[in-house]
Amino acid sequence: MRDVxxxxxxxxxxxxxxxxxxxxxxxxxxxxPQCESEMRNRQIPLE
Structure with missing residues (x-):
């Protein structure tokens, strides 16, 4: 997915x-916008 x-x-x-x-x-x-926590890009898998 990193080459996308x-x-x-x-x-x-x-x-x-x-x-x-x-x-x-x-x-x-x-x-x-709801709880002020950090957001992540869902298109980049977590490792």
Whole structure:
């Protein structure tokens, strides 16, 4: 999956580490809109 090219204008799903909320956005959100925790890009697998 690391060789997948993403276009910057593409909307990407981000998931909150804490509450699991999902936000679809073009840029990574600074914090979860519900609980203010860190967000992760769901298209990049966790290792």
């Amino acid at each position: 090219t993403q276009t910057p204008d593409e909307e990407t799903p981000y998931e909150c580490f804490e509450c699991g909320a999902v936000v679809v956005a073009e840029d990574k959100p600074d914090a979860c």
